[in-house]
Amino acid sequence: MNDDGYDHRSVERRYQEAWDEADVYRTPDDVSDPTYVLGMYPYPSGELHMGHVRNYTITDAYARFNRMRGEDVLHPMGWDAFGLPAENAAKERDTNPRDWTFDCIDTMRGQMESMGFGYDWDREITTCTPKYYRWNQWLFRRLHEEGLVEQRDAEVNWCPDCETVLADEQVEGEAELCWRCDTPVEQRELEQWFLKITEYANELIDALDELEGWPDSVRQMQRNWIGRQYGTTLPFEIDGHGTVEAFTTRADTVYGATFFALAPDHPISQELIKTDDEVHEFVHHETDPEGDEPNGVRTDLTATNPVTGEELPVFVADFVLSDVGTGALMGVPGHDDRDHVFATKMGVDIVPVIAPSDEDDVDVSESAFTDDGVLINSGEYSGLDSETARKEITEDTEGAELTTQYRLRDWGISRQRYWGTPIPVVRCSECGPVLVPKSELPVELPEFVNTTGNPLDAATDWKETTCPKCGGEAVRETDTMDTFVDSSWYFLRYVSPELTDAPFDLDRANDWMPVDQYVGGIEHAVMHLLYSRFITKFFADAEGLEHREPFTNLLAQGMVQLDGSKMSKSKGNVVSPQEIVEDYGADTARLFMMQAAQPERAFDWTEEGVRSTYAFLTRLYDLVESFDPETATGEHDAVAAYVESEIDATIAVATEEYESLTFNIALREAQGLVRTLRQYADYTEPHAATFQRGLETAVLLLSPVAPHIAESLYDELGGEGFVVNAAWPESDADRSTAEDRRRLVENTREDVRQIIEVAGIDDPERIDVVVAPEWKYRALEVAVESDAPNVIGELMQIPEIKKQGQAAADYGKDLQAEREALSVGLAVDEEYEALSAAAWLIEREFDAPVRVVHAADADESTVAKATPGRPAIDILEP
């Protein structure tokens, strides 16, 4: 298909084999503190898609860059191999999840290899193997030992299509759809195993502040998810039903409480159903928690306000949620929007108790005033500001307590599916649930049975066992773990994937962790990343891991789109990586993706972009091929000096950009260098050593992203060994000086063009570029440093300047006028040199000889116009 381009197929195959043979991506166990670069491991669907390619190209390029800079690098890959799709696929294809999964893994590993991703495959992990998941079971035991596992009946999210429970995090949007299959989620009451992530809620939220290597958006999402709120629990007496605690963040508004409300499934509501027909009617028929309107029914009960002693009417209301706060609340219609709506609807009093300030009156008849302010109508507390009042009211009130509430719930990990880690518990009629002893781990999955329910229920031989405690008859727990348990610690397993007596080697993990750069999709902002942080903290507390956070730097990579929308099978707008590799090669695909946009931004895949990237690689290939140092007999002239300075500038910029993972900018530089080299060869006979260095530099700078062709060209240029192991090019160029030089050259060329155009010069005979006299640089320096009100006086103190007479006075006036904007740029010699080196560009463009001259060698009226950073230009017409 692309017969015009270089032969990517043979190049890529050759080096993939060579790397493999030389084992170049291996990270030996004895290296010390390698740079740990990790992409989120994939679910082995059997098909590598563009999102994967982008994700793993980022980590691969970064890993290669670090390796070339002499770092030891840990860059492993594995498989998030448990999960429901395997069960569905097995049913469809009449096979079993294990065979299907391993087939998929083999296919995907092959696809990754064809992309040239450099992984240490000796560290590959596969979560569906007993040697991995036994450590999930071990982890479950350890969590249990530390009191962080709990079994309880719970109202759970149930996906009828997946036939399993979902964590809150796995239910999406207002419509409450399953994150995997978009089926509306139902509620069910089931006995569930929970991991008490809430015990870590405070640290999980507080430590976010220190995670400076994470995007703000992700940190904010986690903060929201954890949802910490400081407030007060107040005890309300309800006669005949005892004390009911109500949580409020606004204890300062307690004098404005005019009703009390209970959730429909609150125990008291449930009791009232039996005796109160209206409550029964409401709870069973009218309640509409999904609706926008708050609905409720008045009961015969009253609740005693613990601060004022007032009796408040008690309602059962559907906007009160049993899993928020205590499932009961005090209603303050004057200062809460929703309470206001409800009170208006039910005809409850609305009393203002907070005013914006001392003097202000507040009108709450139409809408609530929800800001903090000053208390009014609040007895002894009137006149206090909201914050103080909250504190005092809480302190003064018997039974009131400062309370912190979280939105975060414990992590329900029970899944009623086959293809997951069996929860290592046996249920004994005598002893209840008993943990499977450590010595009997792993509890391995039985053979798959194709059935409608949970295959583990159907596996009778497996299910029926004896109690480890009393030896009596017992059955195994048939629930398996959420696969997020697998991924909550897999990054630790890579450190010692074969270890048989612990999940990971502690000493090595202490040395190698945390992951220096983690890369993956934003969809894991809460779930996976929160669980991983939780489990890491647990390992720190329980197992002596010396790190409390797993990922130092996190990059959430953007989407790969087609025509502005996400690629997806359902939309049928998928570009297959395999086809691109076939047609253009992995290097083209990788380079195109990396240069198209910053890694965190979405970008559009375009056929045109791919073609032009391929054409670029082909041009580079041809340029290297056609270069013969023997026949390149050019001098080391001004042009060569220019090319050299460009090589150095390119290295300086590209290196910085690679460091910050802004590959797009680094690659633009590298591509710019190739263009410069082509122009060089086009314009004159190149100087062999300079040209050679330029080509080598371009190849090295491109190699992290386009490794195959880089190997081939590196070899062609006489490089030793693999480019993978080559040293990153060095330059002593300073980026800002390099940029000053480029700007000077660009501005000067621009000026020449403008003059020629505006003055209507058709065919210039000669172009003189005159650098400003040295004393002006000196004067500029003085002016920048001076804080005298008028710089001219100060300048005239300097003999060297003073003797310039009127010229000095004129320039001094200019400097004074622009006083605040002045800054020192290049020195006179640097300017002269930069311009001399770039003169050929002007010559070539206007086909006229260019002289770059010092002020001393030029005519006085011309020199007068030259200033530092802005040479005078004199164009001679025939």
Place this chain on the structure above:
RNA sequence: GCGAGGGUGGCUGAGCUAGGCCAAAAGCGGCGGGCUUAAGACCCGCUCCCGUAGGGGUCCAUGGGUUCGAAUCCCAUCCCUCGCACCA
């Protein structure tokens, strides 16, 4: 509603966390030129307005402010994207 991030020249999109080097990078598209039998590719320019020597004008969502000076800082408004949401 709450929170986060944004609104830049025909389009895409840098710069804006350290205000002056910003009429504002780069790419695309468009225009002109070179190369070529020709097309493509490639190379060189131009692409807000005015201007016969590098000048001037207007400009970075809108309106105000700070400053000698603002795309860059502050305030308000409008719009967009994302996350959370009857959260007490």
